[in-house]
Amino acid sequence: MSSLREPWDEKRATEIIAENAGHEGPTLVILHALQEAFGYVPEPAIPMVASALNLSRAEVYGVFTFYHDFRKEPAGRHVLKLCRAEACQAAGGDALAARAEAKLGIALGGTTADERVTLEPIYCLGLCATAPSAMLDGRVVGRLDEKRLDALVAEAQR
Amino acid sequence: MKMRIYVPRDAGALAVSADDVVAALELAAAKRDLPIQIIRTGSRGLYWLEPMVEVATVKGRVAYGPVSPADVPSLFEAMASHGPHALRLGVADEIPWLKRQTRLTFARCGVIDPRSLDDYRAHGGCKGFERALSLTPDAILADLTTSGLRGRGGAGFPTGIKWKTVAQTSADRKYIVCNADEGDSGTFADRMIMEGDPFVVIEGMTIAGITVGASKSYVYIRSEYPHAVEAMNAAIAAAKRGGLLGMRIGGSAHHFDLEVRVGAGAYVCGEETSLLESLEGRRGIVRAKPPLPAHKGLFGKPTVINNVLSFAAIPFILDNGARAYADFGMGRSRGTMPIQLAGNIRHGGLFETAFGVTLGELVDDIGGGTFTGRPVRAVQVGGPLGAYFPRTLFDTPFDYEAFAARDGLIGHGGVVVFDDTVDMAKQARFAMEFCAIESCGKCTPCRIGSTRGVETIDRIRRGERVAENLAVVEDLCNTMKFGSLCALGRFTPYPVMSALKHFKEDFGPAPTRLQAAE
Numbered sequence: 007m008s009s010l011r012e013p014w015d016e017k018r019a020t021e022i023i024a025e026n027a028g029h030e031g032p033t034l035v036i037l038h039a040l041q042e043a044f045g046y047v048p049e050p051a052i053p054m055v056a057s058a059l060n061l062s063r064a065e066v067y068g069v070f071t072f073y074h075d076f077r078k079e080p081a082g083r084h085v086l087k088l089c090r091a092e093a094c095q096a097a098g099g100d101a102l103a104a105r106a107e108a109k110l111g112i113a114l115g116g117t118t119a120d121e122r123v124t125l126e127p128i129y130c131l132g133l134c135a136t137a138p139s140a141m142l143d144g145r146v147v148g149r150l151d152e153k154r155l156d157a158l159v160a161e162a163q164r
Numbered sequence: 165m166k167m168r169i170y171v172p173r174d175a176g177a178l179a180v181s182a183d184d185v186v187a188a189l190e191l192a193a194a195k196r197d198l199p200i201q202i203i204r205t206g207s208r209g210l211y212w213l214e215p216m217v218e219v220a221t222v223k224g225r226v227a228y229g230p231v232s233p234a235d236v237p238s239l240f241e242a243m244a245s246h247g248p249h250a251l252r253l254g255v256a257d258e259i260p261w262l263k264r265q266t267r268l269t270f271a272r273c274g275v276i277d278p279r280s281l282d283d284y285r286a287h288g289g290c291k292g293f294e295r296a297l298s299l300t301p302d303a304i305l306a307d308l309t310t311s312g313l314r315g316r317g318g319a320g321f322p323t324g325i326k327w328k329t330v331a332q333t334s335a336d337r338k339y340i341v342c343n344a345d346e347g348d349s350g351t352f353a354d355r356m357i358m359e360g361d362p363f364v365v366i367e368g369m370t371i372a373g374i375t376v377g378a379s380k381s382y383v384y385i386r387s388e389y390p391h392a393v394e395a396m397n398a399a400i401a402a403a404k405r406g407g408l409l410g411m412r413i414g415g416s417a418h419h420f421d422l423e424v425r426v427g428a429g430a431y432v433c434g435e436e437t438s439l440l441e442s443l444e445g446r447r448g449i450v451r452a453k454p455p456l457p458a459h460k461g462l463f464g465k466p467t468v469i470n471n472v473l474s475f476a477a478i479p480f481i482l483d484n485g486a487r488a489y490a491d492f493g494m495g496r497s498r499g500t501m502p503i504q505l506a507g508n509i510r511h512g513g514l515f516e517t518a519f520g521v522t523l524g525e526l527v528d529d530i531g532g533g534t535f536t537g538r539p540v541r542a543v544q545v546g547g548p549l550g551a552y553f554p555r556t557l558f559d560t561p562f563d564y565e566a567f568a569a570r571d572g573l574i575g576h577g578g579v580v581v582f583d584d585t586v587d588m589a590k591q592a593r594f595a596m597e598f599c600a601i602e603s604c605g606k607c608t609p610c611r612i613g614s615t616r617g618v619e620t621i622d623r624i625r626r627g628e629r630v631a632e633n634l635a636v637v638e639d640l641c642n643t644m645k646f647g648s649l650c651a652l653g654r655f656t657p658y659p660v661m662s663a664l665k666h667f668k669e670d671f672g673p674a675p676t677r678l679q680a681a682e
Binding site: 030031032033034035037038059065068069072073074075076091092093094095096097098128129130131132133134135136137139144145146147148149 | 175176178179180209211212214346347348349350351352354355387388389390391425426427428429430431442443444445446447448463504505506507508509512513514535544548578580581582583586591594598601602604
């Protein structure tokens, strides 16, 4: 996944900001676009956004840190998100989350030392009738059991 | 003649390998040199049968499910020869679980191609919009009031009054905003309708624009729903080409634009004022009301902000008449509710029905109990802010007031079933923990009370001064309930207090809990 990401490039960031600055209330749109390009929102981009939108750095940084989605550093090559909300808890999600943590040797929120896999909790994928569910790099997976989870973890580690 | 096969592209179907089934179907067709046409639909909402594959026959669409890629060769044989198959479910419309529903809002979901405006029109779409163009705003508002429609996001505020307030407020610009930040666990109706029949949402929003005099609108979709974002964007493009959006819509003098905005993983942005802040590009901090969004909403302008399902209910009301909608339901809850059955349930999915069905019917009869086969112990209704109901309250009818009378809420219509292995103290702790993670931080009771709640429940679970600490939890809940601005702080006490009230035996050191379970 990260192989598709561009390395940080100030000129490219300036372009992305300019492309999206015309929207009404553009801050989130710009942050999403930056993360889409670079895989995270590099710190030097924050004052650039502030300057383009005539906001203070603090305001932009405040927006950036408020939302769970925005990353301040790149994720692992693959991101495995496990739904940890009630419907998946009811369907055995707690044990599966513990199993994934043990298999990868990291806690939810962490990235493996080889930077291959980032494991994250997500609060509801809306797949509550095919629970427990997960998302690997944008691909959704439902009706997880130990076997399906193990396959998913192995795929992420490859 | 080409065999027409329907396979859902709904995320719930994709999660159980619908794409692999499509690939297997194409392979099977190529091997037999039989021409087929695969149409990707939304889901009918019978998720235990997904991926559900349908084939067009003279008798109607015949369904098979749940289909795995390995089933496809034999399935293909059966479809081509109209022969028997172990997975054959019969004509889709006749499946009892579907037939006993009243699908007004979800009539087309799982049936049509959600990217084709022509298909939408062919199935009765756009008629509400066309009728709205022939009416005065006052006449539309009268219809809406007569229909009794209340906001489907959870608060249940009368939609007609909300729209009327915006219509009567003069401003140089007004906005329509669709709240598609469906963050409640156990709910997926917004996702399903956006993926399966996005035009009905667009049509409802367009009617809102005509009624209140707004020409710009947004649908704010949570980032956890990439498939819904894609489906809405495709539908918006088709609606622009087809004259449902853009300049002079439907040949009238109205202009109406719609843009998708994607959230960034903040649950609190499902709260309407927090969502508006987020749309404006700020932290999703809740606003104090008044001013109401209807007076000062997005960018300070009068704004209609409604849930996806509220907008999606509008075209039926305009097309079939307000009475036809209001004839369904009970008390002050009129019309139908798309109820979502989820969690540990045998027959999980989307069940749209008139208000008044009891919780017991939903869970035991329609839902078929748990998929683990163990007894149902608790049911959480209305998402993470909804109360846990024990079996003794299964006679509660699905109705805003009936649930409120029993210290619960129907919220967005999610029903999450738990079997007897659930630890209710753990669930109460989770409610507090979730609130602590997602609190926007504006109100002290919500921001700090939730963290104190987690700590105190931990003490109770360790058996430390249980009675005193239970009193602390109760006190925290009261402070949060009465001292917070929005539903997150005000309603987090519901799951906590209901767990305490109905499942008290779970609150204590672990050995007590185990003894109680034996």
